[in-house]
Amino acid sequence: MIICAMYIITLEKNYIYNGAILIKGAFIQAIGKKKKIMSSFPDEPVKDIGEAIIFPGFINAHTHLQFSKVKISSTPVSFTEWLPKMIAINNRFTLSDWKKSTNYGIKKLTGTGITALADISRSKTSFKALASYPYHSLIFYEVIAPDEPYIKKILKDIRKKIILKDKSKINIGVSPHALYCLSLSTLKQISSFAKKYSIPVMIHVSETKEEMELIDRGTGYLKELMTKRGLKIKYGYKKTPVEILAENGILNSDTIIVHGVHLTKQDLSLLKYYNASVVLCPKSNKFLKTGTAPVRDLFNTGITLALGTDSLASNDSFNMFEEMHEVKKIYNKIHNKDLLKMATLNGAKALNISASLGSLSTGKFADINAVKIKKTKKFDPYQYLCEETNIEDISLTMIRGKIFYSKT
Numbered sequence: 310m311i312i313c314a315m316y317i318i319t320l321e322k323n324y325i326y327n328g329a330i331l332i333k334g335a336f337i338q339a340i341g342k343k344k345k346i347m348s349s350f351p352d353e354p355v356k357d358i359g360e361a362i363i364f365p366g367f368i369n370a371h372t373h374l375q376f377s378k379v380k381i382s383s384t385p386v387s388f389t390e391w392l393p394k395m396i397a398i399n400n401r402f403t404l405s406d407w408k409k410s411t412n413y414g415i416k417k418l419t420g421t422g423i424t425a426l427a428d429i430s431r432s433k434t435s436f437k438a439l440a441s442y443p444y445h446s447l448i449f450y451e452v453i454a455p456d457e458p459y460i461k462k463i464l465k466d467i468r469k470k471i472i473l474k475d476k477s478k479i480n481i482g483v484s485p486h487a488l489y490c491l492s493l494s495t496l497k498q499i500s501s502f503a504k505k506y507s508i509p510v511m512i513h514v515s516e517t518k519e520e521m522e523l524i525d526r527g528t529g530y531l532k533e534l535m536t537k538r539g540l541k542i543k544y545g546y547k548k549t550p551v552e553i554l555a556e557n558g559i560l561n562s563d564t565i566i567v568h569g570v571h572l573t574k575q576d577l578s579l580l581k582y583y584n585a586s587v588v589l590c591p592k593s594n595k596f597l598k599t600g601t602a603p604v605r606d607l608f609n610t611g612i613t614l615a616l617g618t619d620s621l622a623s624n625d626s627f628n629m630f631e632e633m634h635e636v637k638k639i640y641n642k643i644h645n646k647d648l649l650k651m652a653t654l655n656g657a658k659a660l661n662i663s664a665s666l667g668s669l670s671t672g673k674f675a676d677i678n679a680v681k682i683k684k685t686k687k688f689d690p691y692q693y694l695c696e697e698t699n700i701e702d703i704s705l706t707m708i709r710g711k712i713f714y715s716k717t
């Protein structure tokens with residue numbers, strides 16, 4: 310099938326005006342000017358969506374689907390108020406609650422333009438739930454307490470999944486939750502496991518000032534909370550979380566840092582040196598009042614910067630447009646093309662799936678979104694998409710060459 314539109318943003322080269330994409334099965338077979346594609350493949354059926362912008366499917370590089378039905382507050386709330394409530398819900402929810410919550414979240418993804426996602430899962434409920442959807446998924450097994458038998462069991466489960474060579478759309482990763490709830494020896498154990506099996510590691514880093522205080526000085530709110538929970542971890546390293554990760558061999562090109570709100574210049578150099586990626590969750594940071602990430606410095610350092618919504622426990626939607634709008638508020642000089650890359654191609658790079666996803670080019674999956682445009686004169690489609698468009702403007706989403714969502 311050939312799909313045509315007034316603008317096609319490939320994120321490979323410049324956008325194509327009056328463009329067309331030839332889709333064969335799940336993949337893009339050709340992409341270029343409408344005239345050329347139509348004359349080269351005259352027998353192909355054509356779907357012309359006219360005044361529209363086609364662009365790559367969004368990649369939500371960080372979420373926790375299992376928390377989709379966890380509602381702590383409908384208005385912004387501080388991290389220190391939010392966290393104990395999250396812990397209480399985690400202790401209370403049963404497997405059946407997690408299943409319902411995960412399924413609810415997956416339904417909420419429809420119509421958002423998200424075609425691939427990285428999900429952190431403690432309950433593992435997203436494996437079954439995502440299996441019946443076409444999304445490209447990467448599920449990270451979450452490790453949240455430094456309990457030896459528990460960690461051994463999780464690593465055994467992951468190994469089994471990998472050895473099974475699951476041919477499904479779901480890839481595996483591991484997520485040691487954060488430095489504040491895990492010991493260094495546990496982190497090192499998980500990191501060497503991940504290296505051995507070539508799986509990515511996703512970790513929440515430098516999200517709050519409470520975390521920075523705990524890691525640096527060993528004091529403050531998180532120290533009290535972790536002590537109350539019975540965690541006997543030595544904190545107060547006189548270092549930043551990124552420095553700790555770097556010094557202990559945990560930072561590498563398969564490490565994905567989530568949040569990165571409180572980063573020093575030295576942290577940025579280390580992240581760049583070790584080629585780690587950073588996923589920003591600006592709406593979640595705003596909701597939990599944790600601060601704003603140094604987007605301009607991260608961007609200027611040349612670190613792979615992706616975007617995630619985080620969970621619906623700290624966000625009101627899976628709206629990648631709004632995440633882009635927040636980034637623009639933090640760093641308004643960012644070029645819109647780079648901003649769109651954060652929501653698409655950079656997510657694919659961070660998750661190591663950019664060979665087949667994240668941009669529109671021959672051989673990649675036909676994961677595309679389209680938005681209807683209300684202008685007829687030629688204009689800058691990057692600007693229109695990143696600043697003037699929102700989720701309700703999405704008219705079409707294709708995943709693996711099949712229409713997944715369409716609105717007439």
Ligand SMILES: [Zn+2]
Binds near residue numbers: 372373619620
């Ligand atoms: Zn998270």
